[in-house]
Amino acid sequence: MRVKEVAELAGISVRTLHHYDEIGLLVPDGVTEAGYRIYSERNLEMLQQILFFRELGFPLKRIKEIVTDPNFDRLAALELHRNMLLERRKRLDNMLATLEKTIRHMKGEIPMTAQERFEGLDFSKNPYEEEARKRWGDEAVDQSIAALRSLSKEEMAGLQNEMSAIYRKLAGLRHTAPDSDEAQAAIGEWYSLLRRFGNYPPEAFRSLGQMYVDDERFTKNIDKFGEGLAAFMRDAMAVYADRLQA
Structure with missing residues (x-):
């Protein structure tokens, strides 16, 4: 199967598959004379395994270590x-x-x-x-949002306005690909905002995005800016975390 067919089958983007190839996580077994990637049945089995690990919150670096271990069952x-x-x-x-x-x-x-x-x-x-x-290993530990203890009422109001502006920007992009340049630039603003108030390593940022979907309180509040925004942010945050770790 070619890369576009695999992407459609697995529900991921072509760019994601290219990224997996570039970091050596999922290298296609064949390449045509024209340079098109060809994925074998073995590649599809490995992709399924990778996506299961992703769903459970493991970062790509750790997934690669696991699946390439000679003792991996x-x-x-x-x-x-x-x-x-x-x-x-x-x-x-x-x-x-x-x-x-x-x-x-x-x-x-x-x-x-x-x-x-x-x-x-x-x-x-x-x-x-x-x-x-x-x-x-302990690579997929959930982390909660950092406490904002030192902010005054005025600073908190300013922060809420800033957050709402980013939510609105992301809501306007939620029907585009989560790994698009525009989506990644906007989610980068979200990452920068969060890092002003606490330490967010890539795996914690990914876990936070997953929590936006798993916890209905987050989903309800985020989706006020546009239905499906929480899921879009989760996907965009996962891509952003992957790229930070690449």
């Missing part, structure tokens, strides 16, 4: 990916059930105990995530 990795995602889905299902019950309680349809209010809201560590950390 692809089947074991896939089974662990499955277990981690099933655990995540189970947690989200439980939270949704509690949310639905809370809504019905607030409408006066059902009673609700204090204990029921917090069913599914277990923020203890995922046992499969712990296994992944032990097996592949």
Whole structure:
């Protein structure tokens, strides 16, 4: 398959595949006389593995170290990916059930105990995530937004205006490719703003973007500027983080 076909199949950009080739993460098995990349079945299997690691928050540098290790067990990795995602889905299902019950309680349809209010809201560590950390290192640790303790009311208002301006700019670009020059320039402004108030290494920036989608509170607030903005920012932040680490 040629690069455009693979990009469409996997739901990623051609530029992303070019980047993977350039850093030696996914080098196509063939090249035509005209210079077009040709991807084999083996390449597609490796791309799937890479994208699973990406979904779970691993930076590209660490993914490359993992998949090129002579002792890497692809089947074991896939089974662990499955277990981690099933655990995540189970947690989200439980939270949704509690949310639905809370809504019905607030409408006066059902009673609700204090204990029921917090069913599914277990923020203890995922046992499969712990296994992944032990097996592949501690590269995908989630980080929260830095506290803005020293800002006055006026400074905070100015910051909010600045953030809103970047949100609006990104919202205007959300229907373009996340790895486009325009999107990356705008997300670079977001990265620079965050770094004024705390340390954001690339993997933390990527994890923050994922949180914009995983946490419905972030999604709701961000998508006020345009439906789908949170997901667009997640994707653009992932690309930006990759390029910082390249």
